[in-house]
Amino acid sequence: MTGFYRDGYCRTGPGDVGLHTVCAEMTADFLEYSRDQGNDLITPRAEWDFPGLRPGDKWCLCVTRWQEAFEAGKAPRVDLDATHSSALEFVDLAQLKAHAMSSED
Numbered sequence: 355m356t357g358f359y360r361d362g363y364c365r366t367g368p369g370d371v372g373l374h375t376v377c378a379e380m381t382a383d384f385l386e387y388s389r390d391q392g393n394d395l396i397t398p399r400a401e402w403d404f405p406g407l408r409p410g411d412k413w414c415l416c417v418t419r420w421q422e423a424f425e426a427g428k429a430p431r432v433d434l435d436a437t438h439s440s441a442l443e444f445v446d447l448a449q450l451k452a453h454a455m456s457s458e459d
Contacts, residue, residue: 357374358414364376373440374417375438376417376432377433377436378433379410379432379455380395380408380409381431384423393419417445429449429453432453432454432455434450
């Protein structure tokens, strides 16, 4: 279950210092990039009830990590309908739209 509150929504609140507001579809390229940046989303972590992610999984990313990946040419596609509006405080809407999943996805 994704989201800071593990409720399936990319919403945020006072305890979410990472701002997990961007709903993205994982790719192998992004997962490897994130691991190389020190955030391993591939390896399962039983202590956090985290199964590990695979390409095709949707996950609520920290908005700053998505922006870093965008600048590095590694940004995954975004589900705009599931991305929290507060992400726009850090990421340009045009950037998100350029990586938006189509309605058929």
